[in-house]
Amino acid sequence: MGASDYYKILKVNHGATEEELKKAFKKLAMKWHPDKNYDHHKKEDSEAKFKQISEAYDVLSDPKKRQIYDFYGHYPLNSHRYNKENGDGNVKDHEKKGAIESSLGCTLEELYKGCRRRMRVSRIVPDEFDNLTSVEETLKIDVEPGWKKGTKITFPGKGNQERGAAPTDLTFVVDEKPHALFKRDGNDLVMTHKILLVDALTGGKTLNLMTLDGRDLTIQVTEIVKPGSELVIHNEGMPILKEPGKKGNLRIKFNIMFPSRLTIQQKYELKKLLADADN
Template sequence: MLCPQVKKRRVLKSVEEILKIDIKPGWENGTKITFPGKGNKEQGAPADLVFVLGERPHAIFKRDRNDLVVIQKILLADALTGTSLNLTTSDGRDLTIQVTDIVKSGYELVVPNEGMPISKKPGKKENLRIKFDVICPSRLTTQQKCDLRRIQSDADY
């Protein structure tokens, strides 16, 4: 005698629960937040629910581990004579930075404790690194060229 096959039907039960994730300042791209036992039920036991953080690019700052990097344009005259920079930090504070060194190609100014917060050390931040882009004039007069040559011949290298 043939018996009809009986298929077991899985009944899925929808459960709604609000889970709260407190994102801590300084958490890095790829950080995993796990809610044990909050996922789908697999073979009798509920699975873990895992969220993975992703970072969105910032318009001004770039993250390098826990340092923040910013590119600052500076006029050639300011690069040679010094200047004062006004920056708004990633947390919205206004910061004034004095540049007293001569800014050369590849020069980087490090401002301690103005980078990303360190999640495992509350109250501690890494560095803000300012990389300079020196803007040179597009043209000079004959007199300006002579003045620059005179200044350059008097300079110590």
Template sequence: MGAGDYYKILKVKRDATDEEVKRAYRSLAMKWHPDKNLEDPLRKEESEAKFKQVAEAYNVLSDPKKRQIYDLYGHYPLNSQRFSKEQGYGIMKEAVVVESSLTCTLLELYKGCKKKLKVSRTVPDEFGVPKSVEEILKIDIKPGWKKGTKITFPGKGNQEPGGAATDLIFVLDERPHDIFKRDGNDLVVIQKILLVEALIGKTFNLTTLDGRDLTIQVTDIVRPGFELMVPNEGMPISKEPGKKGNLRIKFDIMFPSRLSTQQKSDIRRILLSDVDY
């Protein structure tokens, strides 16, 4: 920040309203705009300095928080960009990075996709007066990207007069899937199975996340906590093209709600016969 009293620079009183500050700034910005003095180098240099000073003053006085800090502590806290805990302001950043959530389905993260987003941001016009502009941003989601992945668009955030435009960052979020759950690079699915099937085995079809049919054979006894792993049927690994994680099948064993006396007797006879445990 430059030196000087911001109120005197904008030629307003200390109790000036926001509208009075804005009107004063517009008038002075038009007066000292560098493009008005292109033919005279000395005059151009003076205009640039004045214009920068005016924009700096407006940047502070148009922001209620910065204005309050300036009224209480002057230039120092704004220059240092921080305040003591005793002052109760913590750390202040003049160029805040804007982060927005970008939600994708699990299938979009599996296959990859392209998204177009309309964003609105505030930038100064030719006179330094803030205005809103809209832009369409294209985002290329790569197969296998994970929740928390950040996509940065440098200089596509808001811009204050006299300052640089901030970065706009999108943070990937994942919408829960009805059937599959992601665990790192693996996909996890719950398969219901009857108790008798858990004991003698079962063959069933499973539709993958991308719509293919897999034939799954269960030959082992399905005990509590048992998982069947299908290699290379999980999520794509973004840093290792061509490779995927595993598909892990967990089983929900469905026990009968009731057994007859004869059924209990038969089960007891079978299970207590010569069976290796």
């Protein structure tokens, strides 16, 4: 079975979390359970499909099994491959080689302030009898303020090891978790704020925000807010990694909320007001 087949069977990507695997398995299991298919021919197909789904989930939901599968492209459920030499004892050519990459999910707060993460990893190495076994270790990663999605942190020699070969490297790739308020755009932070039409036209609106490092930020909106306009607050974005002490900008986009209805009198007064403003 190819290295990606279990993922394809469950219809998840290689970085799927435990919760995503559970949801995918539950959805597919409900669809393909043999008891839901009463036609004889269809039930045979369902049994085979359900067996595939169960096998895929059994392997991918177990961290040790999953790492063996990711590295070798197969988990030896009924195989003697790990206990039996193949001629000169080397791994078969079709087995997966190379460094291991693992996702390091970070919140925007962690990427803003920096933090230390402890990652418990398991890897496959030959033991003293040259049998492949799994060992566990905790690695420390110091996340620096300003790191971006895609940043790679490599631990040389901390990946899996084939018989008779040097251990591969283990690389963590930073991924940014969604934030409830802010989105990141390079070194800038972007947010959308709803504003009433009357406040957009008259100004005088005060925004109170909590920054990613826990500060209270008060912003005065004094100008007329036009559709598509942005309010830029300098140096309130993400830290710039290569320029200590500098930050990007905070860009506030406005979603102007128009009234759903106006009375005849309100329409008259609004037309008069806007006509006077143009003169």
